[in-house]
Amino acid sequence: MNPDKVICSCYKVTKGDVARAVANGATSFKEVKKATKAGKACGKCKKKVKKLTKKLLKD
Ligand code: FES
Numbered sequence: 247m248n249p250d251k252v253i254c255s256c257y258k259v260t261k262g263d264v265a266r267a268v269a270n271g272a273t274s275f276k277e278v279k280k281a282t283k284a285g286k287a288c289g290k291c292k293k294k295v296k297k298l299t300k301k302l303l304k305d
Contacts, residue, residue, distance in 0.1 A: 253294050256287035264295060268302040275299050 249262030259282045267281035275296045279285045285292045 253298065254282070254284035254287075254291040256291070257283040259284040259291075259295075261298060264298050265302055268299060272299070273303065 247261055247265075249260060249265060251261050252258055253261050253264060263282045264278055264284065267278045270281065272278045272281050275285070275292070278295060278299050284295045
């Protein structure tokens with residue numbers, strides 16, 4: 247995973263930001279959204295952020 251890759255272009259949220267949110271205790275997409283804002287605007291990134299969150303929680 248490239249942590250610098252932007253996953254939500256609306257808020258410039260990177261994969262690393264999502265990973266940090268999970269490391270800080272987020273256990274769902276909803277909580278990642280709250281922590282990073284990813285998915286709060288157009289919603290286009292939702293699927294990707296959800297998938298990454300799931301993956302990070304599993305690892
Ligand atoms: S790309 Fe994430 S809300 Fe638009």
